Amino acid sequence: MGAKKIGKQTVRLSEGVRIISAASTVSKKEGEGPLGKYFDKVIEDSMFGEKSWELAESRFIRENMELAVQKAGLKMKDIDYLLCGDLLNQCIASTFGTIDFQIPFFGLYGACSTMGESMSLGAMLIDGGFANHTLVGASSHFCGAEKQFRAPLSLGNQRPPTSSWTVTGDGAVVLAKKGNFPCITEITTGKVMDMGITDANNMGAAMAPAAVDVLVNHFQDTGRTPQDYDVIATGDLGDIGRNLVVELMKKEGYTMYPTNDKGGQFTDCGIEIFDKNAQDTHCGGSGCACSAVTFCAFFYPKLMSGEIGRMLFIPTGALLSTTSSQQGQSIPGIAHGVVIEGCGGKEGK
Template structure:
């Protein structure tokens, strides 16, 4: 009954699930960053023509998911299940963004780890024989996230050096069964980790232990080491969180070299763009994977990648009541096309 489970937290999919397409739509600031040329669409106005930031995020979701399906050569009625989430209360950005698609929907909240969660569950649905195609993704909006979790922008509050910048946009992929595409081969599901961090402006420190938990369990379950991967990319730990992960993994006997990076570091130039600790938000890892890493997996430039979006499971209520910030991470092992990657 547990033939697919290869360890405490990891499953190996029977034949691998193909990533048929990836689409990324971002706002102006993300387009001005180091990865700007890789995104499918850059929206100059972060309101996207809507009357609120929250509705703008729904607009990002709607247009980008339609683009992902189009790039896969499919139509919306070819999609069996849609899985996505965001940072707004009750995931309302996703609700209003996708409701007109009329596709069976699983709304997810993994905070900024949601892209890893949606890819994991979407792949499991296909591997289990419950779907032929799934559409999965994650979104966030800087202005909406600041208003909900920290302080409305109109207050002009000073941001501390540990703060990160929530990415505005949506990243989505279409998953399927067959074809010469990058392949999800293993999934390592994370546990909630809480080290007592209470500072909502220091997400990197709060989430780093969850990333370490996934890394350790993935390596132990698969028998691999960091050197068995061309790229290991965590979600949105930023500079501070990445440094913590490197130090904590070293204490466990693992050396993370230059192949380990973080999507929150890659997406912005922290000096030129004044983003402090780096990027964050559900869209951070989502658009970085879809825009930057997916083409490298397609070309064979990346043979095997470990993608670990990370999330901080706080809410405005828990923060106001002085509770700590639990972290979560979800690991997805992806093998690319060509000689370095999965054999099709």
């Protein structure tokens, strides 16, 4: 294999790919949560003035991606490739949301891990010399996701305690070769993991094994431990999923300290984005936009300031569909790990 491949699942980029801008646009509920002040735009109307939830999601994508490019000091014509995805069938939110950009397009589906997938592939394109700038992101919409995967909101179905709340919004970053910005240095690509979970309202349990697989392989490939990172943030495991990761990692010989413990570094974007008690989100947040907007709004500024020296970002996804669920199949999970070095750097291996 090439010199960039280290270990089983990790690649180390040649010089690091810079994240030169990040933009986040969310709806009212996300704006009322703990991270409300960090988002670029909070849209009070989750319909965003459109006729359907699906069209609204496309507008979240369009306007937020335009904002990301604007914040980078670029124009759409400067972008070589666009990579993004969503939860809707055939990624229609992304297709219709970006159609006017007329940029070479890779539509991605990694469920709620899509932000990690898009960042990984966008960085690889630049590191491989195939692009100077890539625009990458992910989106979701609570109402569209509920209608597609569970039940339309008008039915008033009761949500079980294990359920999470799909984030409405879009997160996007612009990647480039150079500049004094946080940079992606390593990528650990996950495998599809299936532990037999069948409950579509318990995404955390379905995705936790995929996060553990990425963590273990990343540490083995790089020779690092969890303590070599200022922050390890999984995607949208919520409380149940994060607790499972801590338990499973302990069996693998690694101690993961949650951020609510003194000196802890392990958190989850689904926990950060909502106040689960005040906002009645049960286990926390989920959806492609969960890790995307949390990274763009909350973690990226800390990487820019040097408050975070090294971060391991692991969006997680549940690879189910209405067809597979109706046919009684289990829910496989996937996760993608991205190492991001802050502007202040971090000493260590």
